[in-house]
Amino acid sequence: MQLTIDKRSVVARKGEYLLEVAQRNGIEIPALCHHPAVEPWGGCRLCMVEITHPDWKGWTGLVTACLYPVQDGLIVSTDTKKVHQVRAGVLDLLLARCPGSSLIQNLARQYGIEETSFTPRKAPDLCILCGLCIRICEKIGASAISSIGRGVEKLVSVPYETVATAACVGCLSCANICPTGAIAFSESEHCRTIWSRNFELVRCEECKAVIGTPEQLEHFARRSGLDRSYFTKCDSCRNREAAARFVRVTF
Amino acid sequence: MKQLFVTPNRCTACRNCEVACSFVHTSDPTVLAFPRVRAYAISENTNTVNLCLQCDDAACKKSCPVEALVWNAKTGALEVDLGRCIRCLMCTIACPFGNIHFDKRTNEIAKCDLCQGDPACAKFCPTLALEYAEKPSPDPKPGEVKPLPPIPWMLFTGKQSR
Numbered sequence: 398m399q400l401t402i403d404k405r406s407v408v409a410r411k412g413e414y415l416l417e418v419a420q421r422n423g424i425e426i427p428a429l430c431h432h433p434a435v436e437p438w439g440g441c442r443l444c445m446v447e448i449t450h451p452d453w454k455g456w457t458g459l460v461t462a463c464l465y466p467v468q469d470g471l472i473v474s475t476d477t478k479k480v481h482q483v484r485a486g487v488l489d490l491l492l493a494r495c496p497g498s499s500l501i502q503n504l505a506r507q508y509g510i511e512e513t514s515f516t517p518r519k520a521p522d523l524c525i526l527c528g529l530c531i532r533i534c535e536k537i538g539a540s541a542i543s544s545i546g547r548g549v550e551k552l553v554s555v556p557y558e559t560v561a562t563a564a565c566v567g568c569l570s571c572a573n574i575c576p577t578g579a580i581a582f583s584e585s586e587h588c589r590t591i592w593s594r595n596f597e598l599v600r601c602e603e604c605k606a607v608i609g610t611p612e613q614l615e616h617f618a619r620r621s622g623l624d625r626s627y628f629t630k631c632d633s634c635r636n637r638e639a640a641a642r643f644v645r646v647t648f
Numbered sequence: 649m650k651q652l653f654v655t656p657n658r659c660t661a662c663r664n665c666e667v668a669c670s671f672v673h674t675s676d677p678t679v680l681a682f683p684r685v686r687a688y689a690i691s692e693n694t695n696t697v698n699l700c701l702q703c704d705d706a707a708c709k710k711s712c713p714v715e716a717l718v719w720n721a722k723t724g725a726l727e728v729d730l731g732r733c734i735r736c737l738m739c740t741i742a743c744p745f746g747n748i749h750f751d752k753r754t755n756e757i758a759k760c761d762l763c764q765g766d767p768a769c770a771k772f773c774p775t776l777a778l779e780y781a782e783k784p785s786p787d788p789k790p791g792e793v794k795p796l797p798p799i800p801w802m803l804f805t806g807k808q809s810r
Contacts, residue, residue: 569736617738622710623707627742636745637686640696641688
């Protein structure tokens with residue numbers, strides 16, 4: 398089907414969402430809670446766009462691009478005054494929530510906001526509650542973290558805000574995907590700490606490079622159906638070994 | 649379909665392929681990408697290169713929790729969709745041949761994508777140990793001197809020769 402985004406005619410398949418189509422065609426729409434690996438969520442409301450249709454008798458609507466399914470003949474505008482106002486409002490609120498985040502500061506500046514017009518949160522952290530970490534943890538099959546509490550007290554944490562349960566495998570996917578870097582972790586010689594839980598580290602049998610945590614390797618071996626013995630050496634050592642084996646086979 | 653052939657007895661482990669690979673896979677000219685192909689001097693007279701075998705039943709693909717490894721039907725290569733990838737690094741741990749790496753400098757998964765059907769490693773191999781062709785070229789007979797294919801140095805230096 399055909400639709401128009403910012404006066405450009407683009408092609409889309411049924412079941413796609415506006416944001417995917419726009420990104421594929423190089424049209425930039427800001428989004429914080431979107432990642433192609435997980436289902437769209439519509440949490441950050443930053444990807445708002447204005448839509449209209451020739452059949453709608455001049456009516457327009459403001460929708461989140463990440464959750465709006467494509468429709469034949471739809472006319473999408475990503476840079477109107479209304480869109481600008483809505484996004485600026487969202488960023489104003491986000492800046493009050495996370496005044497210390499450089500990502501939010503830069504985005505807000507693009508929409509003409511230097512300082513938030515609301516009262517900044519007391520003792521702010523960097524979490525914007527976009528839920529990416531929760532969704533990626535679920536996707537991986539661990540579901541170790543979730544949002545806790547409601548309203549102003551809502552936060553992302555492990556059950557009872559204590560130490561990560563056995564569900565957490567210490568893979569760091571949540572920390573790596575976080576757009577604002579809000580999830581803290583540390584790694585020392587023998588130990589990785591995330592969500593207040595200490596994990597042992599499996600190191601390469603030969604070069605001692607970090608491979609992962611035992612729980613992580615167990616979990617992924619089970620999920621992928623691969624043998625656990627795959628996970629004993631790092632990629633570079635295995636590569637060298639495979640090359641030697643390859644030569645023995647060919648000569 | 650053209651394939652990438654490795655003939656270890658022609659390899660001198662000169663690592664031209666590694667350099668070529670690093671160059672073509674980097675977007676920032678000041679940061680060299682992690683080479684997808686590695687050359688090894690195994691013993692005194694044996695050298696070889698090791699690179700992704702594009703397995704049909706690939707361990708990396710099986711281990712990926714977000715289906716970020718996708719087949720390119722045109723080249724037959726298994727490619728990483730970096731937009732989808734969540735950098736959990738399971739593919740790098742799962743590959744039994746260690747042919748998929750994590751590049752810390754570019755924050756990307758480094759995996760051979762056959763350069764979209766035009767592999768730079770084969771172009772820069774001076775001894776035809778790496779060839780991208782329908783079938784590998786025959787070894788020269790004893791005493792026969794074969795002219796080697798020209799290496800496109802100008803890709804790197806801007807000049808026709810070294």
